[in-house]
Amino acid sequence: MIHQKRILFYILLSVLIIISQESCKHDPNYGDQEASDIQYFINTHPQLIFELKPSGLYYNEVSKGHGLPAQTHDTAYVFFSLKFLDGTVLQSNLNTKDTLIFSVNEGIFIKGFDEGITFMSEGGGIIVNCPI
Numbered sequence: 001m002i003h004q005k006r007i008l009f010y011i012l013l014s015v016l017i018i019i020s021q022e023s024c025k026h027d028p029n030y031g032d033q034e035a036s037d038i039q040y041f042i043n044t045h046p047q048l049i050f051e052l053k054p055s056g057l058y059y060n061e062v063s064k065g066h067g068l069p070a071q072t073h074d075t076a077y078v079f080f081s082l083k084f085l086d087g088t089v090l091q092s093n094l095n096t097k098d099t100l101i102f103s104v105n106e107g108i109f110i111k112g113f114d115e116g117i118t119f120m121s122e123g124g125g126i127i128v129n130c131p132i
Contacts, residue, residue, distance in 0.1 A: 038129050041085045048127060057112050058129035065124025070117050072105040078117065082110075085129070 038058065042050055050058040070076055078100045081092040093100055105114045112130030120126055 037085055041129065050127075050129065053115070055111075055115060056130065057115050059116060059119055060127040061119070061124065062127055063123075063125035065121030067122040069119060069121050070104045072118070074104045075101065076104050076117055077101050080113075082113075 042048070042058065048060045048062075050060045053059055079094055079096075080100060081094050082090045083092075084090060102108055104117050107114070110130070112128050116126050116128040
């Protein structure tokens with residue numbers, strides 16, 4: 001029996017903050033400075049309550065969506081802003097009509113981005129921090 005993919009519509013209402021372009025997997029060699037920078041960001045933004053996931057991803061749900069969470073191979077439609085901790089924008093499609101459409105958790109994008117989407121439900125908004 002062929003399993004049909006569910007199509008989920010996601011609008012990322014807030015900023016995605018990811019400082020690694022490679023992985024969210026915790027690597028003991030990623031450097032104390034980066035860990036310190038992430039902790040500083042979290043400490044200086046007490047209004048944002050981050051949950052540390054086993055992968056090393058810091059996850060903050062800004063706005064709760066509705067429906068089921070995204071699963072691997074679902075199709076996601078996302079508005080995002082990818083920034084470094086200092087606020088420098090790496091890439092964004094906010095304030096455009098260019099929705100990012102991709103299959104969730106298939107390794108196409110930064111691992112932290114894919115992982116973060118799997119915790120969202122339709123219409124939700126998140127912020128994630130991810131060390132190398």
